[in-house]
Amino acid sequence: MNTPTLSLGKFSLGMGDRFAHQARAQLRACQLALEHGVEITPVWNKSNREHNIIGSEPAATRIAADAAVKALGWTIPHFLDADHIGLKTVDRFISVSDFFTIDVADFIAKPAAPETVTVFADRHPELVGALAIAGIAEPFSTQRADIERIAGKYLLAVQEAGKVHRYIDAAKKGRYIPEISMDETDSPQTPPELLVILAAIADEGIPIQTIAPKFTGRFNKGVDYVGDVAQFEREFNDDLCVIAHAVKHYGLPENLKLSVHSGSDKFSIYAPIRRSLAKHNAGVHVKTAGTTWLEECIGLAEANGAGLVLAKEIYAQAMSHIDELCAPYATVIDIDRSKLPSASVVQNWTSEQYVSALRHDQRNPAFNANVRQLLHVGFKVAAKMGTRYLDQLDACEATVARNVTGNLYERHIVPLFGAKL
Numbered sequence: 001m002n003t004p005t006l007s008l009g010k011f012s013l014g015m016g017d018r019f020a021h022q023a024r025a026q027l028r029a030c031q032l033a034l035e036h037g038v039e040i041t042p043v044w045n046k047s048n049r050e051h052n053i054i055g056s057e058p059a060a061t062r063i064a065a066d067a068a069v070k071a072l073g074w075t076i077p078h079f080l081d082a083d084h085i086g087l088k089t090v091d092r093f094i095s096v097s098d099f100f101t102i103d104v105a106d107f108i109a110k111p112a113a114p115e116t117v118t119v120f121a122d123r124h125p126e127l128v129g130a131l132a133i134a135g136i137a138e139p140f141s142t143q144r145a146d147i148e149r150i151a152g153k154y155l156l157a158v159q160e161a162g163k164v165h166r167y168i169d170a171a172k173k174g175r176y177i178p179e180i181s182m183d184e185t186d187s188p189q190t191p192p193e194l195l196v197i198l199a200a201i202a203d204e205g206i207p208i209q210t211i212a213p214k215f216t217g218r219f220n221k222g223v224d225y226v227g228d229v230a231q232f233e234r235e236f237n238d239d240l241c242v243i244a245h246a247v248k249h250y251g252l253p254e255n256l257k258l259s260v261h262s263g264s265d266k267f268s269i270y271a272p273i274r275r276s277l278a279k280h281n282a283g284v285h286v287k288t289a290g291t292t293w294l295e296e297c298i299g300l301a302e303a304n305g306a307g308l309v310l311a312k313e314i315y316a317q318a319m320s321h322i323d324e325l326c327a328p329y330a331t332v333i334d335i336d337r338s339k340l341p342s343a344s345v346v347q348n349w350t351s352e353q354y355v356s357a358l359r360h361d362q363r364n365p366a367f368n369a370n371v372r373q374l375l376h377v378g379f380k381v382a383a384k385m386g387t388r389y390l391d392q393l394d395a396c397e398a399t400v401a402r403n404v405t406g407n408l409y410e411r412h413i414v415p416l417f418g419a420k421l
Contacts, residue, residue: 299400
């Protein structure tokens with residue numbers, strides 16, 4: 001295994017940019033945080049699926065990010081995330097990415113070879129018995145059968161992550177940041193499960209700097225967290241403790257931290273996250289996914305004129321293709337179609353009405369989470385418009401950029417990381 005030569009900062013923000021037009025506005029939000037004493041590492045992320053839908057290549061994201069860094073004189077490291085990749089999809093990202101989110105969800109719960117489970121359990125007798133982890137009030141009691149059951153569920157996934165890591169590492173020679181994503185599974189990982197996973201990752205020699213477990217509750221795209229906030233806080237706190245324990249006992253990178261996927265707009269859990277981070281002096285990586293695309297729509301509508309006309313057309317087309325757009329995201333959206341206004345109603349909206357329905361301001365009675373989720377998955381509509389959409393982004397750059405920066409800084413960075421308005 002090559003020794004990693006890149007290091008992710010304590011706080012980092014995964015910033016989605018569907019159309020590679022808002023890198024400068026996004027980076028400006030990180031710059032504002034730095035001006036208020038909080039250093040945040042920007043990580044631009046875009047998945048293989050998104051590239052396929054839009055017809056783009058990772059090189060375009062790299063060009064946009066590097067241009068923004070140069071324009072704003074940003075000197076802190078920045079990274080490009082090959083988001084949710086596996087062996088079948090990683091090649092197109094190898095040359096330009098330096099952060100790889102290795103997604104092994106398809107391998108979770110597929111049984112590992114019995115002999116590998118036995119070998120793992122033999123290698124880790126410390127996982128059996130009363131597991132006392134600093135920061136968690138009560139020790140966890142496990143038996144060998146528990147460890148074998150957990151390993152049987154997750155070991156194959158970790159082994160697959162090892163294959164992907166070694167493939168990437170052969171090309172990057174340590175110059176990349178590995179993340180492992182285990183959030184797309186049926187149930188949250190318990191502290192003993194996460195500890196077993198981290199021990200297996202160490203055995204595989206994967207120098208992960210972030211890990212994305214599954215948490216309690218729903219992390220729907222672009223809207224607030226749905227679930228028991230108190231339970232989430234307990235899980236988040238326990239996961240931080242397990243990570244610190246694993247770093248100490250298994251030699252994983254000292255800067256290993258949690259990654260919160262679909263973390264955009266999860267306002268209810270930002271205060272608990274911030275409290276837990278402060279309590280344990282820990283870091284976090286939060287992926288903001290497609291909120292930038294929604295801020296583009298808001299910026300177009302706010303600009304009025306041709307921008308508002310195009311925003312209305314996007315909504316109308318999204319309504320016309322709602323089944324097609326929603327199908328790939330069925331597990332991470334929850335749209336009440338009876339609460340979606342018709343395209344004809346939206347056609348008569350003013351700029352203020354459109355913006356009020358879409359902007360994620362829960363104090364505004366006009367805010368419509370169903371509209372927001374539909375448009376969140378509706379970026380394919382804009383992609384099909386091609387240069388007509390991109391040209392309008394350029395024409396409305398001032399209002400779009402203001403919304404992109406304001407959203408990231410005011411609604412995400414300030415409550416999550418303690419920057420000031």
